[in-house]
Amino acid sequence: MGTLSSPPLSPPSENGSPRQGIYVVFCAREFDNFTSWLSCFDTSNEMWNRVSSIPDLKENHVLKDFAMMSMGDSIFIIGGRLCRKERKILRNANGLDEFSEKDVQVLSTVLRYNVKSDQWSYGAPLNVPRYNFACTVCDDKIYVAGGQYELSAQSTSSVEVYNPSLDEWTLLPNMNRLRYKSVGVTWQGKVHVIGGFVHDYNLDQLVTYIGRCSAEIYNTQGEKWDLVTGMWQLDVPPNQIVAVEGRLYSSGDCLNAWKGHIEAYDGNLNLWYMVEGSQIKGISGVGERLYITMAPIGSHLYFLAGYKVVGETSRTISVVQRFDTSARENAWTSLEPMEDEGEKELCSHCCVVSFS
Secondary structure (H helix, E strand, O other): OOOOOOOOOOOOOOOOOOEEEEEEEEEEEEOOEEEEEEEEEEOOOOEEEEEEEOOOOOOOEEEEOOEEEEEOOEEEEEOOEEEEEEEOOOOOOOOOOOEEEEEEEEOOOEEEEEOOOOEEEEEOOOOOOOEOOEEEEEOOEEEEEOOEOOOOOOEEOOEEEEEOOOOEEEEEOOOOOEEEOOEEEEEOOEEEEEOOEEEEEEOOEEEEOOOOOOEEEEEOOOOEEEEEOOOOOOOOOEOOEEEEOOEEEEOOEOOOOOOOOOEEEEOOOOEEEEOOOOOOOOOOOOOOEEEEEEEEEOOEEEEEEEEEOOOOOOEEEEEEEEEEOOOOOOOEEEOOOEEEEOOOEEOOOOEEEEEO
């Protein structure tokens, strides 16, 4: 693929420490066409940069429910669901066009973006096409687990691992349960797949398990998955779980992505508890929240949210708020919001890249 130019990033910090960029994929209607692009929030200057369009997408097609992981200078966009945006016959109450979304295909493709050379390339495809799957990086390899492999919501227990130095996917032993919309996180040096919509086969028939609160941990020595009950305390799958300085944090579930506070996991008691001082209200004076995603950097949790502006035209207010997990008081910092034309959609959760 050809090289796409990007806006310049800010210079390194004065103390020589690496800078971090939080990368997100958005889609929105621009003129008469829906487009998808990669954006970066540079934490050193607290500015947004529109980096690059997602390559090889047809007109009015967007990619959703993929996984986005970073390793070194590269960002990997893995799998996902290809959708086509179609204009509805009737307009909304403000006289604006409305669009429906039609699923087209489940993908096995892997896109790789190098943040230094500003170039896209293709990696080896997944063995199993999938979307809504768990994904995490452990020991410089990318693990994907579960997900849906058909548009009819068929789930899988299959797992594979990607070695970027060999550009090769290897199938691993299946999990104990079929899962989708679960969360992948590396904690205490092990791959964890937590929660999700959980199924199993009983006498050759697919049955739904009540135990959606379970998790699976990959045992690299025994090359098997250990089932852990009760690690997630809701039947509703988690939205995101991230590790910060040896602790797991969550901000909500897939039905309520932000509960108004942050929760942390106590591994000894096997329970989640509200982090003191993490309660915060939404942004006043704006409409409904369009998206929220969370990124761990050092001892901080960055929350990137978008809100619909109430009015005749479609606009989005982008808000970034930072929570210091090591602070005993005044842990929240709210950064300057930014307003954009159109209603941006979050296509997947974010990832963090460090710049030397």
